[in-house]
Amino acid sequence: MTSDDGSPDDWTTPGTFEVAPGVWRVPLPLPDDGLRAVNVYVLRHDDGLVLVDSGWAVAGARAALDAALEELDSTVKDVRRFLVTHMHRDHYTQAVHLRREFGMRVSLGAGERPSLEVTMSPERDPLAEQLDRLRQLGAGELADTLARITRGRVPEEDWELPDDWFRGGDEVRHGDRTLHVVETPGHTRGHVVFHDTGARLLFAGDHVLPTITPSIGFEPVLSANPLGDFLGSLALVRQRPDARLLPAHGPVTPSVHARVDELVAHHGARLDETEVAVARGAQSAYEVASRLRWTRRERELGDLDVFNRMLAVTETAAHLELLVAQGRLTRADADGLRCYASA
Template sequence: MIVDDDPAGDWTAPGVYRCAPGVYRIPLPLPNDGLRAVNVYALADGDGLTLVDAGWALAQSREALSTALASLGAGLADVRRFLVTHIHRDHYTQAVVLRREFGMRVALGRGEQHGLEVLRRTRPGQRHHRKQLLGLGAHELVRELERHVPPPVEPAEYEFPDDWIDDGARIVVGEGSADQRVLEAVATPGHTRGHVVFADPAGELLFAGDHVLPRITPSLGLEPAPAESPLADFLTSLELVRSRPDAVLLPAHGPTGMRVHQRVDELIAHHAKRLDTTLAAVQEGCSTAYEVAGVLLWTRRDTPFTELDLFNRMLATIETSAHLEVLAERELVTVEDRDGIRHYTS
């Protein structure tokens, strides 16, 4: 059954939700993930569909997608292509797996090419963030991570796309039909190096992926080959989106309906405040990203670092590093590498 999307409802509930004429939100499950679900958007495309993002290549996700498409009078074979915002597994891997069976095309931002190359070289049990975390002074965290079996990375799920999407590319969906729309791809690095969003100016919609999320702040630099300054990239991308006409936010995680400019302003303000608290921690004597992360509060609930789960402590440490690098770029702190560990002083 198709229902109109309700921003006040449970955004993770299975189903098909109409966001705009010819645009449907399909939440797919993320088992054992605090995000709980990822939104995939189905767009009418002639006698088929174009999907923005694809979900994680899991049996539960495939079943949920198949059921949702049936409500639209379609099946997996009717998907013409996937437009994927970035290479994280909950967005990309199901597109790769389904392509082998049904032959639809997969498109991805060109900036993700290097990250895909690294993922395709991944060895069983390899931890991409081990060296990075050691350089941030997080030796204790690394020891704890090594006591846990990492989720397996299947290089076959990270095959290259059929099409690389360039910044500014115009993508026609439903050409010649009553539902025709032209999406503009906008490169928005930060969450990952090659993240893209898709703007629908005529429909006043922004398919935002993980660049702008309504309830949480996107992680920064969580990828096998992060950029030198993910936060600087992210803030620049936020300003770019803010400079464009306002639109309805269609995020990958969380409810739809918020205005893009409002949420971008909130995210910029959040990071300005976080830069201030990060600088204060350095001024009080914290030296490494791990030490700084340990004295800051996290999530909307102001959770102490020690009360975060293992994965989120890793995210917090990496994000703190991103803030420290911006402070260094602004010459508010100085950086020194000692014995392979990055130290900051005010």
């Protein structure tokens, strides 16, 4: 058990890292994922543990969590409640599995309910809604490739409804600590963060990440303007008192506000690049994404793996929809294809 003062490059190192009195960061491994790990935060008090997020329901993550809690002279039986920032499997599914075994309480943002209910449908093909959307966005060949990859997969039993639903303004009390629930739609419709104003900590999930930008526009039930939602959520968090950033992926950093400002600037520049691509003749989201560069290495769309190409196209669509909402572009649907043009 060590203090969380390591370099940003080693944040995925297994262990139990104290980030504040009574709060520990526990990185859990992710299978076949470029992010490599997800941070779960353990809040300890005399009457038990509360965990922010839970990790992916895979054997390696469970073993790492057991080892970390052992360092705190605890076990998963001491966990009273999971506070889950959003429904993605690397945050939610281990909580579902542990609840089946031990019966602890699991809580999730109310805005996640539509996507979670679709995901739980036994008749649903994997990524069905996203593949339909890719075809609408001009990425039919990419959708066909993904369909071949996912065809025949047996639905996993990782999804269940939570015990209760968070709404903005809710408070969670644990010992003398109060966490304020803040609704932050964007990465998903029901994403929430937990703000401990007394200790100046923000448990940010995937809303504010220190080294990467959260994906926008990838979920079964989309809002009409997911990037607009995300920027509005960033503004809401920016209006709150500054705090240490406790992200789901990446190292702990000193200031939420500083990173929010960087994310807003990034998306402002990306909106301009997207508008220029349309002005130069790109019409579909796929065509626009093909003219942009991706990741810090400035890769072309075709250099990304299939899954990240899908994320790139859907995120481009989110930028295009915001440009339409701002009156900078127009949109028209014809023959199952959505096209954009300069206003």
